[in-house]
Amino acid sequence: MKTILVIGATGQIGQRVCQSLVNDGHSVRAIARDSQRASELEHLDLEIFTVDLENDFCDAYEGVQKVIFVAGSGSSSGYDKTILVDLWAAKRAIDYAEEEPSVEHFILLSSFGADDPDEINSSIKPYLITKHITDEYLTKASVPYTVLRPGKLTNTPATGGFTSERPNIGADTSISRTDVADAICYCVEHDSTKIRVVELFTGHETIDRMFG
Numbered sequence: 001m002k003t004i005l006v007i008g009a010t011g012q013i014g015q016r017v018c019q020s021l022v023n024d025g026h027s028v029r030a031i032a033r034d035s036q037r038a039s040e041l042e043h044l045d046l047e048i049f050t051v052d053l054e055n056d057f058c059d060a061y062e063g064v065q066k067v068i069f070v071a072g073s074g075s076s077s078g079y080d081k082t083i084l085v086d087l088w089a090a091k092r093a094i095d096y097a098e099e100e101p102s103v104e105h106f107i108l109l110s111s112f113g114a115d116d117p118d119e120i121n122s123s124i125k126p127y128l129i130t131k132h133i134t135d136e137y138l139t140k141a142s143v144p145y146t147v148l149r150p151g152k153l154t155n156t157p158a159t160g161g162f163t164s165e166r167p168n169i170g171a172d173t174s175i176s177r178t179d180v181a182d183a184i185c186y187c188v189e190h191d192s193t194k195i196r197v198v199e200l201f202t203g204h205e206t207i208d209r210m211f212g
């Protein structure tokens with residue numbers, strides 16, 4: 001059985017991903033920042049590895065085949081945390097994956113706009129720059145990757161409908177966190193998603209067709 005490491009497992013997408021992977025019978029190792037946050041995951045049949053991502057977390061990688069990085073410092077923290085978590089912890093997560101021979105796939109949750117942070121006139125440009133740098137770092141690493149770049153995340157119900165076609169300027173770019181979690185779990189199951197960088201929005205295609 002393959003072991004899947006979920007980094008950012010206590011987050012809104014992380015918890016959805018962990019739940020789905022456990023439901024599908026996977027062996028899941030979930031990183032939680034501390035024991036209080038770990039309690040959010042205790043109802044699930046998974047292994048919890050407690051560590052703050054600002055510290056060394058390479059021990060979490062032992063025997064892992066798939067790595068899912070859905071951690072992020074969030075908009076309420078300062079850009080110091082954006083650098084420490086979204087950039088530096090992600091960079092180290094990629095380094096650890098390259099060093100652990102068992103790792104065969106790294107799935108990174110990025111963001112719409114990370115391809116060209118100059119293109120979108122946005123107050124979150126510093127965040128998009130960290131995502132841009134991290135995405136580039138992963139695509140140049142030796143480990144097979146999938147980079148998913150969703151639009152604005154919502155807590156609306158899953159639609160099951162996707163598109164990678166970027167909406168016109170000013171149009172709705174949103175996508176449900178549950179749809180994003182489902183797309184991540186799809187990548188876990190499908191090697192055809194490797195070596196891909198994909199923008200993700202709500203649309204009318206099945207996930208199979210979108211990745212096809």
Ligand SMILES: NC(=O)c1ccc[n+]([C@@H]2O[C@H](COP(=O)([O-])OP(=O)(O)OC[C@H]3O[C@@H](n4cnc5c(N)ncnc54)[C@H](OP(=O)(O)O)[C@@H]3O)[C@@H](O)[C@H]2O)c1
Binds near residue numbers: 032052
């Ligand atoms: N908001 C958007 O519209 C949007 C759009 C595109 C992409 N994204 C990206 O999607 C990511 C995931 O979204 P989400 O809604 O699931 O975010 P979330 O609920 O804020 O989850 C972030 C996760 O990262 C963890 N984390 C942050 N700093 C950590 C640290 N130092 N040590 C250990 N864990 C740490 C959090 O742990 P705790 O539970 O302990 O806080 C949490 O598990 C975002 O962070 C963002 O990068 C967001």
